[in-house]
Amino acid sequence: MYALQYMAAALYLATGVAAVLGLALPAPKVLHGARWGLLLGAAVQFAAFATLHRLDPAPSLTDLGYAVAVMSWLAVLFTLLLLARIRLPGFVTPVAFVAFLATFGATLHRPDVIAEQTGTTIPHAHVLLASAGLAALGVAGLAGFFFLIEHRSLKKRRSVARRVAMPSLEALDRVNRVALSMGFPLLSLGVITGALWLDARSGSLWSGSLHETWMLIAWLIYLGLVVLRFVGKQGARQAAASAVAGFSFLIFAVLGAGVVS
């Protein structure tokens, strides 16, 4: 399991390095080929998850380290799907490095407490749905970040000085839109299954913990962003900035609040 995780992390790192080289040389073919590295990394990581149960003691998927690994894996799959549909040269680069950090970070984390046995699939459903939502919204945040850089570069009128074209503003905005439209429902389901898990454990849908409070705020923020984006007339730049800010808050709600508490 750990060997496969290390291998997946190494593949993501190699993909990121190759993509950077593809951008710097410039070598569009290397950049284009980097997506296969991403795919291979995802396949190896899937094999790692599939052999998870062989560990003694078998860690639960609800363990934070593995939840992050699952999130990065889903983000890679989501990116690969986007790459097949939208022209996104260079987008492999940050995704590969983020996937490397998340996967490698997960291998460093060793659960010392065996997860509770609830006898239901709700905890796993919660982790999978929330991770998928986080992955999609993470991709939206990354696209938003790229958009803001690109926008600034065009406004400063120095954009043509690059060697290889980065994704266009339109493509990044499309990624943002698609990721938000997929990520928000998944996050919502994650929040609902989280409440159901709590109910199964303590008989109450709400315990008032810091994590729950911040997650609820984050969900409300995303609700507002979705309304602004799809119902209101939010511009592409505002949407990009919102995606970056929204995801930063979400990450704090998931990881930071736990640390603070």
Added chain:
Amino acid sequence: MKIVLLGMNHRTAPVDVREHFASDEPGALLQKLVDRPEIVEATLLSTCNRVEVVVTTENPDGAKYALYEFFARDLANGEGPAAGALEELTYLRQGREAVEHVFRVASSIDSMVVGEPQILGQVKDAYREATEAGVAGAVLSRLFQRAFATAKRVKNETGIAQRPVSVARVAVDLAKQIFETLEDKSALLIGAGDMIEAALIALHDHGLGERKVANRTVANAEALAERFGGTAHGLDELDSLLSDSDIVLTCVGGDTPLLTRARIKRSLKGRRGRPLFLIDIGVPRNVDPAVHKLDSAYLYDLDDLQEVAAANEKERRRESERAERIVYEEREQFEGWMVALQAVPTIRNLRDRAESIRSGEIDRFAGRLRLEGGQNEILEQLTRSIVNKLMHSPIAQLRDETDREAGLIRLEEARRLFGLDATSDSDRDASRAPLDDSENELGEYADAEATENVAQASPRLEESND
């Protein structure tokens, strides 16, 4: 065999001089040129910016004179400067300098706009015309094949052709940074002048979806729109046209901006955040510069585009330094091939001489030995084997030397050592002969391409051998 090149380009002669030497049908002229005894093969490259003739010759001084005469009498038809005045307007390259020049021209390093793609096609046309006219033989075929390969390497291994350097292409490049594709985009072109047309061509080449041309004089807009499959409009329709357009390109006269901040802001309202790319190439400017401050509007004026174009050109020049290294490598390889080619007649003479000595000595002693039946054959095999083994090392050394200077010295030594100088005339004849693949004198240089070139593209060499 020596390569000689005479040419004039945008740096050595003004256009009113160059135009006298331009030629549309080089075939007959080249035929005339190679009818001269000094010239073996020839090609003529004639473009807007350059006229160049490349020849192979055994007599470089004679060829030089013939080329000046060819320029003055045949190319200019006596209407341009006299042959005597041509020296200042032209450049003469010989040997490795000529090879390097051809490689640089094909790779677009020597072009007015470094990295421009048209020149390679023009060089290919020039070579094709020479081949069709039957005046390009083994050496020029090899030279141009290597020139094309060099150009390909330069294009693939450097960024010399990657950045646009014309205003219209820069605008298209910028549009591609904003939009994922131009195929579903709509462009509004305000004006109907040359700049608008150039931009329209560039956008059209990149698959722009919809084209709308608006102009004060609608008839001019109609003429332009008709050519590019667009629609023509008057300037009074601007507001409605703006809200449906993704790219706006303007170049019309007028002292006050045609597209004000308020006007663009109004048009942006209906776009739901979709970006609007405005290119203002009018002087005075047609778009209020404050438009650029609007969130979804990206405005570039002529100065911005020219600045980018200039920066790109500078970058191309920097890339051309890397290209020069490729040219140097390729030239060295070609030089090696030339040395190997020059070794062919000497190797042939050496073998002929060894064979004549061997067969002469056999004849001399055959009577005394009184050999019977198969013994004669054995003796033939024995002596052949001895000669082949003795000749193997010197021939291999002559064949494998790739350094030009060292190769020539070695050839000279071989001629002297084996007493081949007396046959130098036949050497020259042999050098014009097509290379015999079975002899394989060229060793590693006698690759399939060279053999094919020699076999197919050197009718003139064969003739001269006859």
